[in-house]
Amino acid sequence: MKNIKLCVQFDGTDYHGWQIQKNARTVQETLENAVSSLTGTGVRITGCGRTDSGVHAVNFVCNFFSDTSVPPEKLPFALNHRLPGDIICKKAEYADENFHSKNSARAKTYVYKIFNDSFPDVFSQRYSWHIKDPLDTGAMSLAAKGFLGEHDFMGFASSGFSVKTTVRTVYSLNVDTDGKNITVSVTGNGFLYNMVRIIAGTLVFAGLGKINPADISDIINSKDRTRAGITAPPNGLFLKEVYY
């Protein structure tokens, strides 16, 4: 059996996230069906992480074991014929037998997109959070600095997930502006449940003047979910890159 690593892009709008669930359309199940139909045998695919309902991925990494004779360089084309248009396999390659998409990941980059204008934009509504009041991106950038480094991010997680520790390290967190489009990019060694969306919501609160950028450290240290901003909606979130 070969360990095959895939790089997949998907528009999460019409999916209930990555992970297989009963009575819900998921990316994992759709991809497993495509791989099974190609290889002729049932397969279980391991993803680099859960993504929530409506969240997108530019480079989602997953892997599965198979004795398929289809060479990796042909796999994307063969899979894309079997996949709906909102999931695309961009690359396939053999990985070390110990490679595990989730457990081997050392860091991830997420991008959160905001559209800041008095009216929404029909073409970016699937892929961004519309904020109608003007955002102070300087304040957002200042607030972003407070997240850098190793912290206990207990206050930046939604309940419903059990983890060994809530300590995570944020390597970089940037706020970039291009006209009405604001992009938040964050790289860290791992993220708690909804952590990126709560960080995005907190930066937006800083941009709206509802949170003082200088208070971010205090808010993190308080471990109090209610002091952070709201959980930003899923449609603005993209898993951009997984590092191994």
Place this chain on the structure above:
Amino acid sequence: MKNIKLCVQFDGTDYHGWQIQKNARTVQETLENAVSSLTGTGVRITGCGRTDSGVHAVNFVCNFFSDTSVPPEKLPFALNHRLPGDIICKKAEYADENFHSKNSARAKTYVYKIFNDSFPDVFSQRYSWHIKDPLDTGAMSLAAKGFLGEHDFMGFASSGFSVKTTVRTVYSLNVDTDGKNITVSVTGNGFLYNMVRIIAGTLVFAGLGKINPADISDIINSKDRTRAGITAPPNGLFLKEVYY
């Protein structure tokens, strides 16, 4: 009765074009329902032109007569509450009683978007034509020059439409490249049925080496539809601006 002019943005993916048809979801009907629900009386809205099934609009202009007391500056907000997310009213204003969205239009700008990479991109598939073979954008720009000016564009129209004349003037036609994204922008005094999509298809054929850029004038003068390129798919097309 006041003549009210609207500027509307829509994602055409899930509509059978602008114009009302039986048993099909159209932008006109959706918008008329929203306006009627707001004003309390049935209304017929005049659009600046037909757009085909799947074609988008950044600034679609339309107008209707009404004695509504809602002031124009409040209309967009009131309408957007009654419209689905893929149609947005951006502006409303009173127009001269003789203003007619279609007949008063002096020129229009359309944009056609192409995504040029070996794999498609899930996030631009609703809004661009995916061409997997490399396009020579220099050849496309050269070919574009051949369209400028007044010509009989009979060979650049799909059948099924009756018009008084097939002579149109193209004021500008540009090909801009930003990485894998190629944007064709065309401004003219009017366009025949499918004309912009056939121009886009012809430019792509020039970019693929299937048509010699120097032959464009001959192809136009031949008035032979079969010598032009294919009709590019609707999802890459955007009505950008209407000039009065």
